[in-house]
Amino acid sequence: MSGERILVNGNHAAAYGVRLARPMVVPVYPITPQTPIVEKISEFQAEGQMEVELVTAESEHSAMSACITASLTGVRVFTATASQGLMLMHEMLHYASGARAPIVMVNVNRTIGSPWGFWPDQTDSLAQRDTGWIQYYCESGQESLDTILQAFRVAEKVLLPAMVVHEAFYVSHSLEVVEVPAQELADQFLPPFTPPHRLDPEIKESWGNTVNQDMFYRHRKTLGEAMDNALAAAKEADADYRALVGRGYGIIEEYRCDNPEIIIATMGSMTGTAREAVDELRAEGLAVGLLKVKLFRPFPLKDVRRALTGVPKVVVLDRNFAPGTGGFLHQEMKAALYGMSDGPEVHGYLAGVGGTNIPPAKIKDMVREALAEKAAAEPVWKG
C-alpha cells in the first residue's frame, strides 16, 4: 500500500505524522520555529481531516500541564514547542515522566536566550536529557514524520513521554519530498491507546500523591526500568515500521563503517552533511565512516560500543554546548566508551553551535585534523 508523495517543509511533514497518529488532544502554545506544526494540525482539524481538541494555553507551562492530565485520562496526546518554550516546560517534563504519561512532543531545536536568536542549536532539548523523556534526533522531515509514529508506539508501550527533535530552519522550514504512509498502515502500526491505568471515575485511581522515601526509590527504579525497556521497544518499533512501510532508521545508523580509520559521530541535520563528507573522503581514498545517534535517550550504549569496537578514532561533532563540559554527545560518548580496551580515541569538536553553517568541506577538514592530532580532553571550538 503505497503512500502519497508531497512537497512539504519539515514542520508540515511532522504534522502529517501527527495526523496519522490520531491524537485526541493537542494542547499548545505558539513559538517560532515550531508554530507551523500546530498551524498545519489546526488546518487538518478545520478541514475535518483530524478529530482533535486543539487547546491553546496561555504558556508552555500550562500547555504541558494540560498534556499530562489529558494523557492520564487515557487518550493519545501530542504537543510541539521549541527553545524558550521547552525551558518553561521543564518542571512539567519531570512531572510527565514521573506520572508515566506517554505524551509525544516535537521540539524544534532553537538557540536559548540570552542573547536572543532563532538559530538551529540542539542545546534546548539536550539540556532536558535527564527529565525521563525518550529522545529521538531526526535529520529530515521524512524522518520526523516516521519517527513520530514510532515514538507513540514506544512511549505507549513503556509508558514514558517521548520527544522527537529536529532543528530550526535546516529541517523545520526546508522543503523536501516526503512520503506520507497510508492511514491503514499507520493504524496497523499504531493501534488505539487503551491504557489499563487512567483517570477514570469507574477505575478510581489517583496520581501525584505524597510518598515516603522507599516508595519514591521504587518509583524511580521502575521509571529507570521503563527507560531501559524503551531501547528494545524502539528497535522493535523501527523494525516493524520498516516491514510495514518500507522505511526504517535504526536507533543508530552506521554509514560506510567498513574498516574505518576514523568515524564521525553526530546527531540531527549534521548527519546529512556528514554523509556527504564521508562520500567525498571515501572517494579520495580515506577510510571514514559515520555513526548517527538517532535515539539519544535511552542512550544506546551497547550499540555504540559495538559500532566503535576496534575503530582507532571517533570525531564527535556537537551542534550544542554545555559550558564547563562541552558538547553533549561528546560527553555521552566518552562515558559510553569508558573502559573499552579496543575502543577509539575520542575527539570532541563543537561545530555549528549557535547555528553557524558547517558545510561538508569543513567536516572534511575536521576529519583530517582529528586524524593528524591526538585527542584533547576538552572540547575544541570549530566554528
Place this chain on the structure above:
Amino acid sequence: MSFDVMDYFRQETLPHIWCPGCGNGIILRDFAVALERLNYPRDEVVIVSGIGCSSRAAGYLNFDTVHTTHGRALPFATGIKLANPNLKVFVIMGDGDSSAIGGNHLIHAARRNIDLTAIIFNNNIYGMTGGQFSPLTPRDKKATTAPYGMIEQSFDICRLAEGAGATYVGRATTYHNQLLTQLIIDGAQNPGFSLIEAVTHCPTSYGRRNGMASPSDMVRWQKDNAVWIDKVRAGKAEVKDGQFTIGLLHRHEAPEFTQAYMEVIKRARGQE
C-alpha cells in the same frame, strides 16, 4: 534647542523590524517625546521589555535597555528597581506578553504598587508569532487560532490593573498620540505602579483577518470607537458596545513598594 527624535534611537539598529503600516513606531516616537519632556538624566533611565514585536522597541532606544524573555519583563524590572530605587524604570510589553504568559507578574507588580511605568502595546493579537489570539482579542474577532472567531472573554487590561492595585492607569491609541505622550509623562511621575495601555494597529496579523486590511482603516476605527473618559464622566458621552474609553482612567494614592521596603529596614534596625 530643537528636539530631534533620532537622538533617542540607536541608529545602527534601524531600520526596525516592524511591518509596513504597524502602529508600534508611533508609540515609540511618543515615548521618545515623553522622555524628552521628562528630561531625566539619561543614565538614570532603564527600559526593560519582554518578547514580541512590541518588545523590540527597547533595543532601538539609546538608553540602558534589557530585552528579557516572554512574559517576564516585570520581574526583571522589579530586580532593577529594587537594586537601585533611584532609577526610572519603564517596561514595554505586548498584550500577550503582559496578560497571558506574564499575566501573573502583572497583577503582582500592580498589587505591590512598585514604582515602574508599564507601557502595553495592545494590538489585540500575538503579532510576532503570526496572529494567534491573546487574552486581549475581543470576543468574535478572528485569529489564526480562532478562525471562526474568539470564544473566550477578553481582559480589559486597565480594569485588571486597577483591580490589582495599580495607582495610575490610562489608555490612549496610536491615533490619540498626544494623549499617549501625556499619559506616559504623568505615569512616569506617579510614585507607584503605572500602567498605560497603548492601543496600536497591526494590519498584518489582526486587521487583515478582521475587515480592516489597511492601516488607515484601523486608525479610523480607533478614532471612531475611542470615547474620552472625561466626557463619559461628565455625562456627555456614552460607551457603546465595542467601544472603549481613553484618558486617565484611574488614579489613587498608596504606599510604594521600594519606599516601604526601605522603611521596614530602618525600622528593623531601630533607626526610626
